[in-house]
Amino acid sequence: MRRPSPLSLLQEYLGTCRVRVHGASQGAGFFVAPGYVVTCAHVAGARTGTRLPVFWNDTEFEGSVLTASAPPKGRDLWPYPDLAVVRLLDAPANHPCVWLDTVSPSRDAPLTAIGFSDIYEPGKASERSAALNRGGTTKVQGGSMLELVGGEVNKGLSGGPVLNHDSGGVCAIVKATRLRNTFMGGVGIPVSALRLLDGEVYRTLIRAHDAFHGQNDQWARLSDRVIESGGGRADESLDSELSPAEERQLLAIFSQLPMEPMDEDLLPAHRTGGEGESDVKPSSTSSHRAAFFAAAVEGAREPEPYPLLDHRDVFTELAAQMPPEAGQLPYELAFAADLARKAATASPACQGAVQQLRDLVLITAGRLGLGKGIQQRLARGTASEAQASIIGRIRHSMRDRRLYHVRVWRYRSANDIDPAAPESDALPLNQAVEHLAALLPEQIEIMGGATRPGLIELILPKEVLDEGFADLLLWPQLPWFSLGRKQRVVVRPLERHETPALHAAWAERWQQLDGKAVSEVMVCVCGRGDQHQAALDASFDSDPTLAALALAGSPQSQPVSDAYQVAVASGVPMMVWRRGSPACERDDGGRCGAPGRRACPGNGFFAELCATLDDTRRDELPERVRQLRVDAQKPSKREGHLGDDIVLLWDDPRRQIPRSPLAPAQEGRPR
Numbered sequence: 001m002r003r004p005s006p007l008s009l010l011q012e013y014l015g016t017c018r019v020r021v022h023g024a025s026q027g028a029g030f031f032v033a034p035g036y037v038v039t040c041a042h043v044a045g046a047r048t049g050t051r052l053p054v055f056w057n058d059t060e061f062e063g064s065v066l067t068a069s070a071p072p073k074g075r076d077l078w079p080y081p082d083l084a085v086v087r088l089l090d091a092p093a094n095h096p097c098v099w100l101d102t103v104s105p106s107r108d109a110p111l112t113a114i115g116f117s118d119i120y121e122p123g124k125a126s127e128r129s130a131a132l133n134r135g136g137t138t139k140v141q142g143g144s145m146l147e148l149v150g151g152e153v154n155k156g157l158s159g160g161p162v163l164n165h166d167s168g169g170v171c172a173i174v175k176a177t178r179l180r181n182t183f184m185g186g187v188g189i190p191v192s193a194l195r196l197l198d199g200e201v202y203r204t205l206i207r208a209h210d211a212f213h214g215q216n217d218q219w220a221r222l223s224d225r226v227i228e229s230g231g232g233r234a235d236e237s238l239d240s241e242l243s244p245a246e247e248r249q250l251l252a253i254f255s256q257l258p259m260e261p262m263d264e265d266l267l268p269a270h271r272t273g274g275e276g277e278s279d280v281k282p283s284s285t286s287s288h289r290a291a292f293f294a295a296a297v298e299g300a301r302e303p304e305p306y307p308l309l310d311h312r313d314v315f316t317e318l319a320a321q322m323p324p325e326a327g328q329l330p331y332e333l334a335f336a337a338d339l340a341r342k343a344a345t346a347s348p349a350c351q352g353a354v355q356q357l358r359d360l361v362l363i364t365a366g367r368l369g370l371g372k373g374i375q376q377r378l379a380r381g382t383a384s385e386a387q388a389s390i391i392g393r394i395r396h397s398m399r400d401r402r403l404y405h406v407r408v409w410r411y412r413s414a415n416d417i418d419p420a421a422p423e424s425d426a427l428p429l430n431q432a433v434e435h436l437a438a439l440l441p442e443q444i445e446i447m448g449g450a451t452r453p454g455l456i457e458l459i460l461p462k463e464v465l466d467e468g469f470a471d472l473l474l475w476p477q478l479p480w481f482s483l484g485r486k487q488r489v490v491v492r493p494l495e496r497h498e499t500p501a502l503h504a505a506w507a508e509r510w511q512q513l514d515g516k517a518v519s520e521v522m523v524c525v526c527g528r529g530d531q532h533q534a535a536l537d538a539s540f541d542s543d544p545t546l547a548a549l550a551l552a553g554s555p556q557s558q559p560v561s562d563a564y565q566v567a568v569a570s571g572v573p574m575m576v577w578r579r580g581s582p583a584c585e586r587d588d589g590g591r592c593g594a595p596g597r598r599a600c601p602g603n604g605f606f607a608e609l610c611a612t613l614d615d616t617r618r619d620e621l622p623e624r625v626r627q628l629r630v631d632a633q634k635p636s637k638r639e640g641h642l643g644d645d646i647v648l649l650w651d652d653p654r655r656q657i658p659r660s661p662l663a664p665a666q667e668g669r670p671r
Contacts, residue, residue, distance in 0.1 A: 014170075040078070080141045081194075146190060391457045392458050399426070533565070553578075
């Protein structure tokens with residue numbers, strides 16, 4: 001007796017997940033997680049809370065619409081994505097659930113759609129399946145649909161699942177037929193479009209789905225046999241890719257980890273609620289978007305059109321990317337390692353899942369021969385975390401010094417520097433500053449988030465030093481978050497970084513500051529009187545301990561600008577000043593001699609700075625300055641607080657970015 005094929009067994013099991021829905025119309029649906037049914041909104045109805053009968057194995061159960069797409073406005077065809085999630089109030093025990101496959105099937109891939117039909121007995125719906133193929137993609141009311149071709153898609157299939165034979169998973173939901181009672185097929189809604197519904201409902205649903213399949217392997221055993229029988233990935237591909245079983249295990253663990261908070265201003269466009277639906281396009285939560293780019297290949301495109309709402313979404317979008325070069329971590333495995341590292345500080349209740357995740361990541365990487373790479377990934381943020389930073393650079397275009405290029409890196413150690421994005425085209429200064437500001441929020445999220453103070457190092461030409469980077473408001477939903485109060489913002493002189501001949505003195509003076517209180521070594525420099533450039537240069541040449549300067553004015557003002565140039569060339573690694581302040585005017589009739597370790601009667605900023613810094617050490621200074629910026633905003637602050645407009649030049653010579661040509665081969669036009 002011939003055994004049934006693995007595909008026929010999976011199709012039969014798919015049929016046990018099918019339900020009949022009587023809502024706004026009659027159609028199909030299917031179990032996605034225990035007690036949860038997915039169907040079309042035009043079948044269930046659009047109003048949240050609507051009660052409706054759902055039939056499984058000819059038994060009626062009461063369902064409630066949790067979320068659904070908005071209803072049509074004067075059109076017969078429901079707007080995209082036309083999906084609904086229904087929860088059974090009295091769900092049957094131990095019912096089966098489908099496995100959702102977010103990867104779009106390839107052209108001509110064989111498919112099976114199931115639902116109901118009353119073609120042969122009008123008024124009496126009976127189970128039906130349709131053998132189809134993937135056609136192209138069609139746009140319907142702003143959403144991408146899969147064309148289902150080669151068979152009849154009748155009305156009763158609406159809301160039913162579409163099985164991809166190649167992957168062994170449900171890839172779509174039947175929406176509509178092209179022409180009734182013909183073999184012209186129809187269209188299906190990709191399962192990823194569930195992310196366009198209510199975000200919290202989606203996350204509850206998808207986590208319950210992944211947790212179910214982590215404990216129940218009935219679907220997995222059948223789908224794996226389908227893949228092994230010739231429909232899916234070749235066995236040899238598993239030498240460089242995660243296996244389906246490893247992917248399922250990781251997703252099941254993700255479902256146990258804490259959810260990222262949902263931003264209030266990132267509500268999906270297609271939430272239900274009746275009149276006055278929002279037309280705003282749904283967006284990814286910033287943390288998930290940042291996690292995607294942290295693990296993806298450099299230059300990866302924004303995942304579209306569906307928002308990233310949960311860890312699973314990041315994982316599946318990364319898995320759908322072109323594979324990395326041989327010997328590199330699969331992007332989704334790199335993300336899993338990042339998640340394991342980040343979740344290490346989660347609540348004790350989650351630590352069991354965190355350890356499982358870490359173990360599975362190590363085992364999977366070991367099977368792929370990538371154990372060393374994954375260990376390095378997991379080690380990020382441990383010993384080197386205190387010195388991790390985001391380094392942004394603005395530099396002149398060599399073809400037109402009125403224009404500037406922008407680039408950003410994530411720095412974790414001298415051997416672990418990730419470029420965040422390609423260098424920008426040549427831009428006018430105001431656009432270059434805006435471009436740098438636009439790049440920072442995503443990188444801050446990758447490196448720990450806005451509320452976790454990190455180091456922001458800005459390598460800038462002299463004319464950009466006084467831009468108000470510390471005052472930038474980069475988070476529109478949190479307009480009281482300024483960059484300099486949430487992060488340790490420091491500036492670094494571009495001129496020194498691009499002149500290797502200046503590096504020896506720079507390294508020596510930095511070492512002179514090691515372990516010393518900044519207030520003990522700080523001296524005042526204004527460029528007036530005997531502090532002309534030649535005299536200052538002689539002072540620096542004769543005293544390598546001159547390494548921390550309080551500038552009596554901004555480097556944009558004369559004669560402080562002249563003094564600043566000498567200090568940079570002499571390797572002075574630490575300077576502090578007030579942004580935009582003029583050079584101080586001595587009012588006591590005295591002369592400003594060569595810098596020395598004594599108070600300056602004419603510079604109150606210098607005296608207050610030394611008193612405030614007290615016993616602050618070199619490596620503590622960026623955080624101390626951040627705290628001063630915070631203190632300056634307190635209601636009890638006095639006028640002219642030291643933290644107002646303070647700028648810190650803090651230039652560690654050990655923290656250098658990769659050398660690159662002074663101008664790209666192709667210059668872009670200014671915008």
